[in-house]
Amino acid sequence: MAITESDVRHVALLARLALTDEQITTLAAELTGVLGHIDELQHLDLAGVQPTAHPLAVTNAMRADVVVPGLPRAEALRNAPETDGSAFVVPAITGTGEES
Amino acid sequence: MSAIDLSALSAHQVRDSIAAGEFTAREAAEAAYARIEALDGDVHAFLQLTPELAFAAADRVDTARAAGDELPSLAGVPAGIKDNMNLIGTRTTCGSRMLENYESVYDCTAVRRLLDAGALPIGKCNMDEFAFGSSTENSAYGPTHNPWDLARVPGGSSGGSAACVAAGMTSISLGSDTGGSIRQPGALTGTVALKPTYGRVSRYGVVAFGSSLDQIGPFGTSVDDVALALEAISGADSMDATSSSEPVGSYADGLDQGVRGLRVGIVRDMLDLEGCGAEIRASVDMAAETFAALGAEVGEVELPATRHGLAAYYIIGPAEASSNLARFDGIRYGHRAADPADVLDLYMRSRAEGFGPETIRRIMLGTYALSAGYYDAYYGQAQKARTLIIEDFRAAFERFDVLLTPTTPEVAFRFGEKSDPYTMYLNDVYTIPVNLAGNCAISVPSGLCSASGMPIGLQIIGDHFAEATLLRAAAAFEEATGFDPVPPLVNSLGS
Numbered sequence: 001m002a003i004t005e006s007d008v009r010h011v012a013l014l015a016r017l018a019l020t021d022e023q024i025t026t027l028a029a030e031l032t033g034v035l036g037h038i039d040e041l042q043h044l045d046l047a048g049v050q051p052t053a054h055p056l057a058v059t060n061a062m063r064a065d066v067v068v069p070g071l072p073r074a075e076a077l078r079n080a081p082e083t084d085g086s087a088f089v090v091p092a093i094t095g096t097g098e099e100s
Numbered sequence: 101m102s103a104i105d106l107s108a109l110s111a112h113q114v115r116d117s118i119a120a121g122e123f124t125a126r127e128a129a130e131a132a133y134a135r136i137e138a139l140d141g142d143v144h145a146f147l148q149l150t151p152e153l154a155f156a157a158a159d160r161v162d163t164a165r166a167a168g169d170e171l172p173s174l175a176g177v178p179a180g181i182k183d184n185m186n187l188i189g190t191r192t193t194c195g196s197r198m199l200e201n202y203e204s205v206y207d208c209t210a211v212r213r214l215l216d217a218g219a220l221p222i223g224k225c226n227m228d229e230f231a232f233g234s235s236t237e238n239s240a241y242g243p244t245h246n247p248w249d250l251a252r253v254p255g256g257s258s259g260g261s262a263a264c265v266a267a268g269m270t271s272i273s274l275g276s277d278t279g280g281s282i283r284q285p286g287a288l289t290g291t292v293a294l295k296p297t298y299g300r301v302s303r304y305g306v307v308a309f310g311s312s313l314d315q316i317g318p319f320g321t322s323v324d325d326v327a328l329a330l331e332a333i334s335g336a337d338s339m340d341a342t343s344s345s346e347p348v349g350s351y352a353d354g355l356d357q358g359v360r361g362l363r364v365g366i367v368r369d370m371l372d373l374e375g376c377g378a379e380i381r382a383s384v385d386m387a388a389e390t391f392a393a394l395g396a397e398v399g400e401v402e403l404p405a406t407r408h409g410l411a412a413y414y415i416i417g418p419a420e421a422s423s424n425l426a427r428f429d430g431i432r433y434g435h436r437a438a439d440p441a442d443v444l445d446l447y448m449r450s451r452a453e454g455f456g457p458e459t460i461r462r463i464m465l466g467t468y469a470l471s472a473g474y475y476d477a478y479y480g481q482a483q484k485a486r487t488l489i490i491e492d493f494r495a496a497f498e499r500f501d502v503l504l505t506p507t508t509p510e511v512a513f514r515f516g517e518k519s520d521p522y523t524m525y526l527n528d529v530y531t532i533p534v535n536l537a538g539n540c541a542i543s544v545p546s547g548l549c550s551a552s553g554m555p556i557g558l559q560i561i562g563d564h565f566a567e568a569t570l571l572r573a574a575a576a577f578e579e580a581t582g583f584d585p586v587p588p589l590v591n592s593l594g595s
Contacts, residue, residue: 008464015422015467016429017460018448027464030521034465037522038411041481051483052490054312054342055298055538056564061341075205081436088431091443 001039003031104131107268107590111177111325112352114271115218118161118176125161125176125220129154132178132222135269138593144244145254145264147183149223150190154178157220173328173352175218180264180273183224184231185211185316186305194307195227195239195257198434198454208305209340210274210316210333217332222270225260229456230425231281231309233257234527235518238458243515246289247587248554252512255285255527258319262289265319268590272329273319278310279413280507280531282317286543287507287557290585292326292574293319295531297565298538299344301330302337310420311342313413313535321584323544323575327351330567349568355575360395362573364388365500367561369402370530376509380556383546384504387558390580391504391573401496401503405488409533412489414525415469415482416536422466428454461521486536493537497563502573505530507543507557530559540567544574545585555585 005028012019012027019027073086082089104123106114118125133151140146161176181187184194186204193199215221228238236244236259246254247267254263258275262285265273275282277295286293294317301316308314318329331352336345366388371381392398430436430450437449455463469478496503508527518524534541543557558577562570 003468007468011464011468011471013448014471015463016426016444016447016451017455017463018445018452019460023460027461030461031465031468033520034414034461034522034525035468038414038478041408041411041415041485042477044408044481044485046481046484046488049484049487051480052486053483055486055490055536056344058299058342058344063338071205076432078205079202079433081430081434090431091440091446093443 001035003028003035104128105268106131106135106178106271107586109271110322111174111271111320111328114177115171115173115175118165119171121165125158126155128176128178129158129220129222132220132270135267136222139247139267139269139589142245142250142589143247143263143267144242145180145225145260145267145269146223147193147195147226147241147260148191150221153189154220154222157215161218172216172218174214174332177219177272178222178270179214179219180222180225180261180270181211182227182258182261182273182275184227184276184307185274187211187221190224192224192307193241194231195229195241196454196456196459197240198428200435202433206305209302209337211305213333214274214329219272225258225264225273227260228257229459230307230421231257231276231278232421232458232462234280234284234524236260237515238456240456246512247589248290248512250589252514252554253288255288255512257281259285261319262286262291262293265291265321266587271320272325274316274333275319276306276314276316277535278313279417279535280528282319283507283531283541283543283557283559284528286319287555288512290545290555290587291319291321292323292542292544293317294326294330294542295534295540296330296334296567297540299342300346300540300565300567301333302340302343304337304339308424310417311424312420313417323571323578324352324355326542327355327571344565346565351568351571354568355572357572358394359391359573359576362396362502363500364391364396364398364573365401365496365503366398367403367503367505368400369404370406370505373509373529375526376506379549380506380509383556384506384558387504387546387577390577394576394580399500401500403492403496403533405485405492406533408485409489409536410525410529412482412485412536413532414465415478416486418462418466419470419479420466422463422470425459425463458521489533490537493539501563501566501569503561505559505561507531507559511549511552511554511556534561539564540570542570542574544578545583546581547583548585
């Protein structure tokens with residue numbers, strides 16, 4: 001199945017990747033190539049086979065309900081590109097809707 | 101050069117020599133750095149050296165010895181750590197520009213346990229970006245070179261971890277394996293390399309790639325060193341709900357019990373795959389003869405569903421990776437694009453600028469496979485194919501204790517030789533089914549390719565949590581072959 005440049009643009013938006021036109025052209029060809037090898041799965045008759053999400057038969061892992069210290073705020077913020085000292089700083093997410 | 105030649109000593113011997121007072125842990129660390137100074141300009145196994153941490157750890161060992169305390173199992177043993185594992189006091193870059201300046205704020209459990217056993221953290225090892233690759237060519241910081249031939253790749257993604265052990269810069273190292281990223285570089289560098297059963301080792305603190313596939317495991321120059329390291333890092337961890345409470349064995353004990361009566365199965369249909377080199381195929385049959393001569397009951401088995409392993413993996417792996425890598429948003433850590441117009445622009449440019457080409461390829465593949473309209477056709481089918489692969493292994497382990505395949509279809513290739521993504525993916529055709537089934541497996545050197553002189557690896561696969569049996573088989577094979585590979589680069593140093 002051929003992946004078009006339009007498909008690549010759609011998936012890049014879903015994946016939050018700002019790709020260049022050149023990258024989109026390259027990826028359309030590469031993904032088409034890789035999926036060509038993977039398409040065999042679509043032709044397998046797997047009706048009635050249970051899907052596997054986890055390789056081992058394990059049950060819920062519970063821990064004792066004890067409060068333990070989490071990562072201190074200063075450590076959590078330490079690698080952030082921009083903070084105000086107590087929180088992460090991001091571009092405005094709300095409040096611009098009426099202006100546009 | 102330092103008087104201590106780490107490439108001539110096993111981890112056991114380093115520990116025992118320190119315990120006996122023949123040299124100090126500090127001298128062991130100095131020997132590691134001297135070897136790195138001599139060789140790593142050519143090999144590039146390390147992204148970061150951590151002498152402050154290593155010498156502090158060495159001094160703790162030397163102080164404990166001076167006080168007459170009993171030394172832990174890896175006391176004074178120099179170790180490399182793949183750069184996707186967190187350790188406070190180090191950067192954890194995952195071989196990516198995205199995390200170029202990321203400083204660990206907590207410790208990976210497996211690393212913590214290795215260091216608690218007395219190992220010395222010499223440095224952080226190079227890798228394919230976010231562990232996507234089989235050659236280290238996808239590292240944003242330049243590739244690692246194979247100590248056997250600097251014009252060839254060391255394998256990947258844990259190529260730095262393999263190369264530092266092969267070159268005698270450290271005695272052991274830790275890597276991570278999602279589809280072969282420990283075993284494949286192990287085979288290509290002539291080292292012993294183990295992927296434990298899924299859940300055997302905590303995944304807490306290793307940057308996630310495929311959460312249902314990832315496992316941390318050790319590299320060494322001998323099976324008993326790998327057993328010792330495995331013992332140190334294994335066991336349940338409250339920080340990883342998928343870590344298993346199965347008891348941890350004394351893996352380094354009982355390795356000499358032999359394989360008499362052990363049921364060894366050659367996976368014939370995997371051996372017959374197109375693309376498997378004739379010499380590599382022959383090496384597995386020779387290994388089977390070795391096991392038979394040692395008293396094992398050798399037979400043949402087929403795992404027909406594993407021929408869909410590569411296809412299933414290249415849906416499931418990228419699907420899980422695309423979800424895991426959604427955390428890189430340019431806000432909490434990692435690269436952030438300049439002057440974002442809005443938050444969507446911030447996400448999109450930060451990610452496109454921070455990720456390299458193979459990472460983008462995997463995220464795109466995974467996002468596509470999980471997207472509306474394609475989910476059932478790709479991800480759903482892959483999960484069902486995975487079930488068939490697991491059932492194949494389960495049936496095989498009713499008849500056999502361990503299975504034999506090559507680790508890789510060919511020996512180490514040259515840089516740039518595999519420019520097409522799928523050609524590169526084929527290098528993991530023997531290792532991937534094991535991750536899908538969650539089993540344990542080890543790569544042990546089995547000989548040198550007559551044409552290239554490069555090492556060949558034998559993959560031995562064990563049942564879930566049967567690491568003790570797996571290691572016993574590997575140790576018997578290692579002893580019988582008497583093959584103790586040392587790269588020419590190391591020999592050229594003299595001693």
